[in-house]
Amino acid sequence: MMHRIDQRFVELRREGRKALCVYLCVGDPSLEASGFLALEAIDAGADILELGVPFSDPTADGPTLARAAQRAIAAGATLERVLEVAARVRARSEAPLVLFTYYNPVFVAGEAKVARLAREAGVDALLVVDLPPEEAGPLRACAAAEGLGVVPLVSPTSHAARIEAIRRASTPLDGAPRAFVYSISMTGVTGASPSDLAAAARDAEGMRRSFDRPVLVGFGIDGGASARLAAGQASGGADGVVVGTALARRIEQAASGDEQRRAVCSFVGELRRALDEPA
Template identity: 45%
Template structure:
């Protein structure tokens, strides 16, 4: 059982969802990101997702795009993010997941990237611009090194395709809550509960929901809908942009973690799907 498996089993045994906290590596600098990562764990995050800054991030909303641009201007490169992951691994057993795009991986070389991810103690990799049909080589390279390839299932994904994606997954399945890019939204799509139920019938892996989660009420509602994990990115990134102090981020994450135990899915946050 690897670190991702243990994190989700622990949260399940505690009767709650797992919190996946996202940070853009290198925003505003790598030293700050390291401090914020530790703050996220202290605040109650179960898994840390580190964004690798990239110039054309198709899945990222405005807040995370701005964070990526700041990180790029600060000179953050993919190998710097892997070095950061290695430093964090020396300090924590919290699972570390990279969210990156295929261009930086291809530039490094698939085998080299997989080697460096393993050596840094990375537990999983999410690549939002990599289709199932084109993912075999990277999945094999990562899997051979004990790194979980974590796919995304979108709202528009047909059932048969979702089943194939889930079958190829390791670690967990990232369920995209809404159409479009990441970002803070006011509601939870009404079709999300049935989609989660469908995916649970397809796969024994945990389902982590992201894109648009912005506060404890959203977290609580998603827990009530059956999400095994809840990914919060833009809200944390926006807070860190305003105040990069570790104490403030720890308080925010602690607040988010307060919603991890489920409530009834009739929460006011559930008001209809977003375009």
């Protein structure tokens, strides 16, 4: 049986569509609300959800996501509680779920325990943003034993030799899904001004050939137009995009729970329509 996350990419490829991966910081504005917002995002057209574990020192995240993490921690979000939300989402949807985290919560809880709890919650892959691929072997083994993938990240400063090293270190193990590669579109933190997203789409096409896996572009995507640029042409470019900060900003600015749900539905719908527009 094909893994859920791999099956989604097969379906998208057959339909000639780009993947829309949406990041939510779980616990912002509350643990209960995060589950509802996740389901709203799926209903509005998200193909994959990244469910973020809030961390006190999110070095890859800009001010918007850092504030979201602070609010989530204040609301009681922990790795275990994020996985409880993931389980509630899984009970309502078959959309692929990626657990996005920094390594410290994984280290504290234990790699094998996190992989087991993630699998029990219905998670499909782990994305550990600050774990170098050369150091990720033990976690990848624990994840594969539970049928989970570990998503590698490639930065715009990664030269050809470094990309090859990442590819070798992140080759999917037996039992794990192929999942995807996360291509960071620019240097710096999330939420910064968009870079050359058209170039990022072209780079993603080369990465897909190197890794023989789907490649999603993230960072700097703040609306439908930039999503289309980052995804590239229908016949090439990236396999899809990841959007987080722009959505977190809309959740932060909404004055009520109803407004938050409408904001998520409206913005994810905008991104979906832009990605699906004929070239």
